[in-house]
Amino acid sequence: MIGGGEGSQIGPAHRLGSGLDGLFEFTAGALDHRPEAGRSYGQQLGLAADRSYGDWREMLEGESAREDRVDLVTVATPNSTHFEITKAYLEAGFHVLCEKPMTMTVDEGEQIVRIAQENKRICAVNYGYTGYSLVRHMRAMVARGDLGKIRLVNAEFAHGHHADAADADNPRVRWRYDPAQAGVSAQFADCGIHALHMASFVTGQEVTKLSADIVSCIASRELEDDAMVNFRMDGGTVGRLWTSSIAIGRQHGLSIQVFGEKGGLRWSQEQPNQLYWMPLNQRLQIIERGETNLSPEADRATRVTIGHAEGMPLAFANIYKDLAEAIRAEKETRPTDPAADLYPRATDGLRSMAAVVAVAKSGAAGGEWVDARPPMFR
Amino acid sequence: MIGGGEGSQIGPAHRLGSGLDGLFEFTAGALDHRPEAGRSYGQQLGLAADRSYGDWREMLEGESAREDRVDLVTVATPNSTHFEITKAYLEAGFHVLCEKPMTMTVDEGEQIVRIAQENKRICAVNYGYTGYSLVRHMRAMVARGDLGKIRLVNAEFAHGHHADAADADNPRVRWRYDPAQAGVSAQFADCGIHALHMASFVTGQEVTKLSADIVSCIASRELEDDAMVNFRMDGGTVGRLWTSSIAIGRQHGLSIQVFGEKGGLRWSQEQPNQLYWMPLNQRLQIIERGETNLSPEADRATRVTIGHAEGMPLAFANIYKDLAEAIRAEKETRPTDPAADLYPRATDGLRSMAAVVAVAKSGAAGGEWVDARPPMFR
């Protein structure tokens, strides 16, 4: 693991998620940009002294030289460093799981995609919400045709945690709305892309073009705190996506509705163990996580019996579980279990970055429709 | 009452709503476009033979000649006839409650507004959902400043009752998507304007401009069955509105979220007796219809004690209750109780029609922002 030092929120989440099934062991790290702090914290967490490195370059060198080098490198450093580090490790032959956003530009994203392909390395990106069992079941239902052709998807990620104007000077909030630190987008780049990725994941389609209405409800912000995005997908599906950080009363607000010719689905991250499903001309019914005979994708992503709540850390762990299967399959030169082949990839990271740029561009142009695909996929 | 003959759905609803509090008595009608059928059905419903008319012109003549002429005429005929009938009765000095849409064009709408003003007659339009006690309480909370400046309103009216492609030939569904019968818009004109009117009602602001993305998910339809509308209001509020008739799994789907500087509100027509309210930096709390000390507007619109469900017919009746107060106040030459002065007016009907036209225009122009105000209010 690179980054995720003392006091970080994402570091423990990755260690929890990766270790939860006992499929990965935390064996090496460069946890802090301050070499001594990183080395000492790593050892405190149980790393061997010679594998608790001072920085990511030292670790790259050290691990490259070992026979028992790590199987997977998690990159959880500040956003602007993701590209450089991910690139270096991929080129050195490591598999990488990179925190989102994978890069700061579309061009960098394309580079990562090419490097991963050329080196035949896994480059995963952490859209952890697609790890939920019932999100995977939605994808399986769509894929096997339960909904028929998908007409429309409506995704949402609306919270109210940045609604207090008095927080304008709070550094934990402010940087997100500062183009110098956050890039071309705030709320869409932070939350919206989770919803957009989920729309793609569930429908099995990619976004082609979009039109965005972005606003800064708190006037001092340069970047948007609320965005409405209409989009189209390559399978003909129409998309709607609302994201907000000023929606007081909403805690997390990631949800998705999928409407096809033959039925509709509704799911919300805050109650992730129930999925609402209405087959055309029938009644609304509640699918429970852990039901028997759902789908191989759902079954594989479930750990406890029906009726017992499962939450985000287990969804997150499913990304690692997929990666363990992919790495093992590679080692055993066998195909990956298709029900496990669901982790988000570099191409997803790239497409998200292209969507972020498109949203900023369309928003600035009064909602003009713009191509949302990265150049390499046009 | 004009229209609402045998087998109509809206006729009984009006008779229920108007009679519920005993404030209006059903005393005259021209209920059917077939004179004999109308006369006979009216008598069957208890009208005197001489006040069960064969058509609206006969009734206009008959009632105009009476000293005990009706206080209020409800127009519940097919949409294309609303303008002509409403105009005629207003000019003859009757108060009118017209079903929505009030007219088929903006120009007709402006005529009605002017005629009503010149004749000092009430012309109400039936946006019945604003009659709910807690909708009125939202308006009161906004007006008294509980939420501070309103940043954003997100309204929705999404159902799935027109999602079956096999219904393409069902005459009860088909006409809505046929421009010859429905005008320039289907789903937005049918449902969307309820949500838009509610956004205006609750915020106390009017829509100035909008941008729409409209689609026909069922290909054979000429008019839209799904629309996403972004809008701006004259008090600086940003608006989002989604309406759909192909959202399988949603029954009614009229809901509204209002986000201000100091708090957020959420309400849904399907569970109308609870209002979710989060003051900034506090917890989400549930306001119950019938609580003591809500607001004069909410109290006046409540009939049963807290915890007992109230539904749509009582909301509808509140429109009639407001009208009764307005008519009585006029007779008694005293001001109307402000807590009752909440019925939707001709200006609301006009603004809705302007919004319908704007949505169709923006939708056809790829989401271009267009002025949503009627010319007379620009």
Place this chain on the structure above:
Amino acid sequence: MIGGGEGSQIGPAHRLGSGLDGLFEFTAGALDHRPEAGRSYGQQLGLAADRSYGDWREMLEGESAREDRVDLVTVATPNSTHFEITKAYLEAGFHVLCEKPMTMTVDEGEQIVRIAQENKRICAVNYGYTGYSLVRHMRAMVARGDLGKIRLVNAEFAHGHHADAADADNPRVRWRYDPAQAGVSAQFADCGIHALHMASFVTGQEVTKLSADIVSCIASRELEDDAMVNFRMDGGTVGRLWTSSIAIGRQHGLSIQVFGEKGGLRWSQEQPNQLYWMPLNQRLQIIERGETNLSPEADRATRVTIGHAEGMPLAFANIYKDLAEAIRAEKETRPTDPAADLYPRATDGLRSMAAVVAVAKSGAAGGEWVDARPPMFR
């Protein structure tokens, strides 16, 4: 109407419920125990001067002498007077709808049942919650065997409106816990019997015996503010019933769960338009009020289309609608529509009274099982 004078809560509810469908007209009344106040209030409400009576005896005499005597007398006076008035009107040949409790003793209840039978008059008792469309649908589902044999019913009526110990001296609360005014039971007699009646109504079975645990959570109360009742029914069903007035956080809390061999149902008065139904080994599904093809009982008790909330006043009106049908059928000497033959009867009022006495007796005897049937049905 007897009782329901100025300021009463139940008076307007009855006038609303009876008038809502236009099936009854409010034509005579003795609304107050103070003759002048009653006469004047009645006329204010639109009664003719000669039918706005000073007391119930005067009205009995006056109406008995008329050819156009009222079809139905609603008794909404203080509880202790129900027996005397109901008895007098039944004996004089009037149909009666009596507020609950029908009587203060089991013996009085048996007298009323006999008198109604002998005089072939309708004596209805106002358990209004069984008027809800979906409650009637539950009954229909059970009757037609959808659930198979009913194993268990769990009913609840828990609110928190008497939880404030500081209310001990509040006269509107205090009287309920005073045996001199309320009889042998407080919370069970006030609320519990609604839940118990609903259990009987839905299952089509009668309570045979019961065991009660009653407590006064507020020490100064002589009668119970919380009771748990286990019971058995004559079709073999086991029952559980909890009622409380100190359950802070609960507003109304009338709900019922029915479990059979082939499925389970769940319904709650606060969200009355949805019914949760799980057929054995299938998924939970949501039945909506207003669905097509539910049952004749449900259809008849519905007024607005699916997705539009209906509430308590319409449920209440269904009791009156049933009575109108029963009275009309009698006049037309034809059988009553079975889908309308669902109003609660004197036998229900009697059984409730027997249950109240049994709860008090069992509670006092440490939960001993006691016969809950009135002597005439043993």
Place this chain on the structure above:
Amino acid sequence: MIGGGEGSQIGPAHRLGSGLDGLFEFTAGALDHRPEAGRSYGQQLGLAADRSYGDWREMLEGESAREDRVDLVTVATPNSTHFEITKAYLEAGFHVLCEKPMTMTVDEGEQIVRIAQENKRICAVNYGYTGYSLVRHMRAMVARGDLGKIRLVNAEFAHGHHADAADADNPRVRWRYDPAQAGVSAQFADCGIHALHMASFVTGQEVTKLSADIVSCIASRELEDDAMVNFRMDGGTVGRLWTSSIAIGRQHGLSIQVFGEKGGLRWSQEQPNQLYWMPLNQRLQIIERGETNLSPEADRATRVTIGHAEGMPLAFANIYKDLAEAIRAEKETRPTDPAADLYPRATDGLRSMAAVVAVAKSGAAGGEWVDARPPMFR
């Protein structure tokens, strides 16, 4: 770990829960009653060959002889063996976490309590649901007086997974209702005691006496599949508890309501991240897991930020987290963090067993009130 061999459900749950925070490492085990199967499965799970034992006696001997003996032994064997194994390990100086039920008799339970005390060893029992952050917050709220004196607690654990009469011969279901295998109680012993323990945990009070109504809704069962238990607690609180395995439509159904003089709480295991709280005479409000400034007990039991669902595995892990703190505190001869001192103990296991016996006894005696305390606490 003893038990939890291949195919077991509880084994993986314990390994997941204990390893989740990296506080325990799985280093020794006797996983199967078939020695070879156990040894091989243990090694497959990563145990060293010399610590993957053939049976619990071999492991006891082996671990006792080591200097790096295990810190904690988890007993997850069939119920009837819990006593013998737990006893042996406690006497040998190990800390033990025993699956529920801790013993099959009250007398055995008292022995375990005494042995643990005499040997100053931890004997924990796995009532994992009390590990939820918001359950611990309820306890903290009660303890610090937010609710005032607790008047009533209403707990429930009702599911429908044993409702199919056709399952009578299904061995996975049948044994629970067979006294030879399950002891004196089925559903209460399996599920009811979780709810009862939670009532004690939250209120900080112990059950003194109880009255039970138990039934076998499926006639072929000798033991109960539904029970209603009324009880009293040593702090004066009245209790109600319903448990069922035939409640079709309910998935898990563990929930609790707590009513005090100054407020009421409601929580449900299926939506564990929200807690409903109504302070007296105020509005119902929703407490979210992960809110700032809840209580030290809640904060310590939370891992991810507000709005992200947490589920049962994390609750379970909190029991292990508490044990890690207790073991560490003992090693460091310092007091245990009070916010962590919440794991269920041998005394809880004993009291539950006494309650099981009391329920069976009261149920057989028609609901007679019986002492529910173990003899040593009378």
